[in-house]
Amino acid sequence: MRNVPLAEVDRVERAVLPIGTDYPPGHLLDWHEHRRxxxxxxxxxxxxxxxAHGTWTVPPERAVLVPAGTRHRVRMLGVSTRSLYVEPDAVxxxxxxxxxxxxxxxxxxxxxxxVGFEADYSRSGREGAVATLLLHEIGAGAPLPFHLRLPDSADLARLCRAYLAAPDAGVTNAAWAARAxxxxxxxxxxxxxxxxxxxAVWRGRARLLAAVPLLRTRSVTEVSGRLGYASPAAFTAAFTRTFGTPPSRFATRPGAGEGGRVPGL
Structure with a gap:
């Protein structure tokens, strides 16, 4: 299924519903939740x-597992998705x-x-076997550290969400303490x-997460300067230490120029 709203097929009796969706650049899929x-x-x-409890940045060709009933929103930055909606008792x-x-x-x-299957695909034969194998492969996937926990208290959460929208290396603990x-x-x-x-550690990680979408259109050198690092080498070392892979792996347009803003929430 392609570009089909989940609500139209949610009650189809299949443990796994595959849906592919193409989103316009910068599309915000606002707060919602799924039964599956x-x-x-x-x-x-x-x-x-x-x-309400955290933020997860999903690099290209990675995925995020969202538990059933979790209220969430998603900012899509040049994204074409392949989603699976899964009955909770199947996983x-x-x-x-x-x-x-x-x-x-x-x-x-x-x-x-x-994503080429119909909603009521055959549970026997090839289509059913693919659906079963999908769950086996998902279960074997290695978790990645592209996330930040948000504070539970409203005052600290506001500080964090504002920082995520506009990461600034110049922000200090003193400034945050005064605001709180x-x-x-x-x-x-x-x-x-x-x-x-x-x-300070949280803000440093937030800046590194902000680098992931920026690397879609900018070079490592441009991103390191934009996020306040002393040099591209310092940025690369911090990114690799935190996420286990160098930022160059996500720099799809190494020679790209300036443009746009840090995508925030």
Whole structure:
């Protein structure tokens, strides 16, 4: 199925419903939730998935597993998706929170095939076998660290969401403490309790996540300067240390010039 709303087929008696959807650049799929679990794969572009508790940046040719009933929104940056909507009782092993995962070459090919199925595809024979194999391949996918936990308290969450919209290397703990009407010590203590990181570490990771969509249209050198790194080498080292892969892997247009803004939520 291509470009078919889930609501039209959600009640079809199939454990796995494959749907491919093409989105216009910068499209925001606003807050919503699904009865089914969702495997959301971006065949092209970058996705930014937001929930009340965190944000997940999905690089090209990776996917995010969204648990059933999770309220979320997705910013689509040049994305064509291959989604699987899965009955929850068919995947008791599904993670309890959104998780970005690696997508194997076999899984990519299976997804390309599956989105050609009708909603009521045959459960026996080839189509049923592909649907079954899809779940096996998803279960074997390695989780990737492209996420940030958001604080539970409203005042700290507002600071974080504002920073995600416009990451700035010049922001300090003192500035955040003043905005939250806290001492720096109290800010750091609360922030560690709610996110597991210090504010400075969290902001550093947020800047690195912001690099992923920027690398679609800019070189590593341009992105490192835009995000306030002293040099491309320093940026590359930090990115590789955090995500286990160099930023050049996502720089689809190494010689691209300036343009656009940091996509935020």
């Amino acid at each position: 679990a969702q495997f959301l794969y971006g065949a092209t572009g970058v996705m930014v998935v937001d929930t 008791p092993w599904w993670p309890a929170t959104c998780t970005v995962v690696e997508v194997s070459p076999l899984l990519r090919e299976l997804l390309a095939v599956a 009407a806290l001492s720096e010590r109290a800010l750091t203590r609360r922030f560690r309790i709610e996110t597991g990181d210090s504010p």
